[in-house]
Amino acid sequence: MRTLKSTLPELNPPLRTLMGPGPSAIHPRVLEALAKPTVGHLDPSYLELMDRTQDLLRQLFRTDNAMTMAISATGSAGMETCVVNLIEPGDPMVVCVNGVFGGRMADVAERAGAEVTRIEKPWGEVFEPGDLESVLATAKPKVVGIVMAETSTGAAQAIEPISQLVHDAGALLVVDAVTSLGGMPVEVDAWNIDAIYSGTQKCLSCPPGLSPVSLSQRAMEVVLNRKTKVQSWYLDTTMLANYWGSDRVYHHTAPINMTYALYESLRLIFEEGLESCFERHRLNHLALRDGLAAIGIEFAVREEAHRLPMLNAVKIPTGVEDAPLRRALLDRFGIEIGSGLGPFAGQVWRIGLMGHASRSSNVLLLLSALEQLLIEAGLAIEAGSSVAAANAVYVAHGK
Numbered sequence: 001m002r003t004l005k006s007t008l009p010e011l012n013p014p015l016r017t018l019m020g021p022g023p024s025a026i027h028p029r030v031l032e033a034l035a036k037p038t039v040g041h042l043d044p045s046y047l048e049l050m051d052r053t054q055d056l057l058r059q060l061f062r063t064d065n066a067m068t069m070a071i072s073a074t075g076s077a078g079m080e081t082c083v084v085n086l087i088e089p090g091d092p093m094v095v096c097v098n099g100v101f102g103g104r105m106a107d108v109a110e111r112a113g114a115e116v117t118r119i120e121k122p123w124g125e126v127f128e129p130g131d132l133e134s135v136l137a138t139a140k141p142k143v144v145g146i147v148m149a150e151t152s153t154g155a156a157q158a159i160e161p162i163s164q165l166v167h168d169a170g171a172l173l174v175v176d177a178v179t180s181l182g183g184m185p186v187e188v189d190a191w192n193i194d195a196i197y198s199g200t201q202k203c204l205s206c207p208p209g210l211s212p213v214s215l216s217q218r219a220m221e222v223v224l225n226r227k228t229k230v231q232s233w234y235l236d237t238t239m240l241a242n243y244w245g246s247d248r249v250y251h252h253t254a255p256i257n258m259t260y261a262l263y264e265s266l267r268l269i270f271e272e273g274l275e276s277c278f279e280r281h282r283l284n285h286l287a288l289r290d291g292l293a294a295i296g297i298e299f300a301v302r303e304e305a306h307r308l309p310m311l312n313a314v315k316i317p318t319g320v321e322d323a324p325l326r327r328a329l330l331d332r333f334g335i336e337i338g339s340g341l342g343p344f345a346g347q348v349w350r351i352g353l354m355g356h357a358s359r360s361s362n363v364l365l366l367l368s369a370l371e372q373l374l375i376e377a378g379l380a381i382e383a384g385s386s387v388a389a390a391n392a393v394y395v396a397h398g399k
């Protein structure tokens with residue numbers, strides 16, 4: 001057996017400005033929370049923290065749902081939780097697919113044994129109620145799944161009109177709020193959402209690792225009346241309810257310090273105020289939009305009303321090479337932005353302004369770095385124009 005050297009390299013990750021599709025910037029107070037002393041997962045202090053975290057999650061999701069908790073895994077596990085608890089083999093499910101994550105939900109549903117019908121829309125577009133009507137009538141789904149903030153395209157899906165239609169058809173609605181939660185209004189009760197999931201690494205300014213989830217009473221009745229066991233032991237909400245509920249029965253060893261981080265991030269959001277937090281995301285998006293427009297960069301989502309404030313998918317200017325430019329942003333300026341996925345690969349950059357990363361200093365830094373690199377790539381751009389345009393937005397809003 002090889003003997004390890006005593007001089008193993010120190011862990012020394014570079015300091016990055018994370019402006020991609022996630023993970024996003026971690027707030028310093030959240031990093032501090034992670035380093036607090038670990039207690040047992042049934043320690044009275046931890047159980048109290050779980051209660052407080054659940055309560056704040058309910059306030060963030062805007063719901064009274066008892067079954068609101070954080071799954072001990074990333075957003076994809078939240079997706080699996082909602083799907084595998086509601087779906088039994090053979091159940092019909094309709095999934096709206098206009099990007100990577102709708103496609104992932106359809107895959108998850110198929111693996112859970114659902115008879116899946118996909119409704120497809122081109123990337124960058126959103127679903128209108130009319131797109132679903134005939135499919136709901138023919139497929140008669142038990143569950144309909146839709147992504148609110150499609151991180152692969154930057155498109156913002158309106159949930160309320162779709163929810164009405166889904167419930168008129170007698171189905172349950174599952175919503176992906178991985179990228180939207182904490183950056184724009186998510187109204188679980190008012191929009192009548194039956195199951196919803198998110199992730200900590202986007203607008204919650206936390207590291208990846210937990211997935212906030214909420215299921216309505218109606219959804220939980222469906223779970224409790226299943227004929228078959230939930231296919232996943234780990235994600236079975238009936239067992240998780242015994243740990244997150246008043247019984248406090250051991251289920252799995254909770255990631256204690258990640259709960260500290262989530263709690264601190266929720267405290268930060270409510271200290272700022274939900275409305276102010278959403279307004280900050282919106283303002284930074286507008287400043288970035290005007291800054292990019294000044295140097296001729298367009299959004300991939302044509303309709304302004306359908307653009308997400310926290311994920312800006314923009315077209316790569318003609319003549320500019322995708323990977324070398326992103327690499328130069330990283331190497332010379334320490335800024336990470338995201339590449340395009342699927343049909344958007346090589347066509348689109350994804351600029352995240354999520355949570356703690358949604359700041360004017362980030363917008364101005366990225367614009368000045370991008371402008372410099374595009375000038376070096378030979379584009380006819382007036383130096384300083386993007387920063388001036390973004391600053392004009394801040395000034396107009398008194399910021």
Ligand SMILES: Cc1ncc(COP(=O)(O)O)c(C=O)c1O
Nearest residue numbers: 074075076101149151178179199
């Ligand atoms: C909309 C959406 N859904 C689901 C996921 C999956 O989350 P995770 O990568 O945390 O498992 C992501 C991740 O980027 C996402 O953006």
